[in-house]
Amino acid sequence: MESQEHVKPTDIISAMSDNKDIRSLIYMVRGQQVMLDSDLAKLYKVETKVFNQAVNRNLDRFPDNFRFQLTKEEFDALRSQIATSNGKGGRRYRPYMFTEQGIAMLSGVLRSDIAVQMSIRIMNAFVEMRRFISNNALLFEKISSIELKQLEYQKSTDEKFDKVFRYIADHAEVEQKIFFDGQIYDAFSLITSIIQKAQNEIILIDGYVDVDTLNILAKKNKGTDAKIYTYASATLSNKDVEKFNSQYPTLTIKKTQVFHDRFIILDKKMAYHIGASIKDAGKKCFGISLMKDNEIVIELLNRLKTI
Structure with a gap:
């Protein structure tokens, strides 16, 4: 698999729309995101028995933090979800769960083109889920019990479920975010979402722009001007x-x-301070902060007028 440092943003973003179904197969167990052996087997187009046999032949590659078997209590707690969403409530044995690291290891064990491509899609789905949870943690804490009930009701259909995400997009704002080296996809995805907030104008102040910078600005809304x-x-x-x-x-x-x-200044109203050139986002540790003081935004704009 190609290392993250060589993956271009334009190559990654094209896979985002393919990950919706995979995200619905990700569960939270023992405080981490995991997937069922049977769901993974289906995605990799092999029988669950064959899938687990391949893993068992390479157990040295799957320590407990890569793969673990559910306890009876965990299985009972998860059974209703599995039965409802995937129709697997009648399983006779406790399933194995695979963490993100374990899934990354599968492409080397199953040894097929499908396995490699599917592993990439699954890893992208994990990244999207992780970013969604991280960026909206404060929002979930602030929503009142009445609002939560309203949101749960909206989830009853796919159409209403999409409204929940639009609600979150409109009301949640990341004030501060830090990315560590290698989080290229996470950083690119967040910067793209910031760029797409602008309706009229984007001002980018960045001393080290290049063609990769333009690849990110290309995600702006149609009709939005950009100044660098x-x-x-x-x-x-x-x-x-x-x-x-x-x-x-x-x-x-x-x-x-x-x-x-x-x-980055959006529509002369909102500004972000970014610790690295956006073309290098995710290659090294850096932070992004929303500037909440409107007076600072005005001062920046006034300074630009003198240039």
């Missing part, structure tokens, strides 16, 4: 800008040495 303030040494050429504008107008570039830190 960057160093004179930035590698973007006039031809790069022309190609971008031919498909995603309108982008303008201004050169300045005034700024050291990186900022």
Whole structure:
């Protein structure tokens, strides 16, 4: 499998829409996200018995934090969910659960093209679930019991379930987020979601922009203008800008040495402080912070007027 440092954002984002069904098969057991052996076997297109036999032949690759068998109490607690969602309530043995690390190991054990591609899809689904839970933890704590009941009612159909996610997208805001080295997908996904909040204008202050920066800005909403303030040494050429504008107008570039830190300003109303160039997001440890003081946003905009 290709390492995360070599995975381009444009390659990753295309798989996001394929992960909805997989996310519904992820359970929370012992405080971590896991998947059932039978569900994994189905995804990898093998029988559950054959699947577990392949794993048992390579047990040295699956320590307890990669794979574990449910206790009777855990199985009883999970049985109703399994029976309702997957129709597997009649299983005669306690299933094995695989953690994210265990699933990453499966592609090397099952040894097939399907296994490799499916492992990539499953890992992407885990990342999406982890990011969703992390970014909305505060929201879940603040929602009153009445609102929770309303949200649960909305989940009764797929259409109403989508409204819950739109509700969360409209009301939840990440104030601070830190990413560690290797979290390229998580960082790219969050920065993309920030870019897509803008309806009219995006201002990016980043001294080290390049073509990868444009790949991220290409995710902006149609009709949203983009302005980049960057160093004179930035590698973007006039031809790069022309190609971008031919498909995603309108982008303008201004050169300045005034700024050291990186900022994203949306619609002249909201600003984020970013600890690394967005083209390098996730390659090293960095943070993103929402700037809650509107006066600071105004000061930034006034400073830009002088350039």
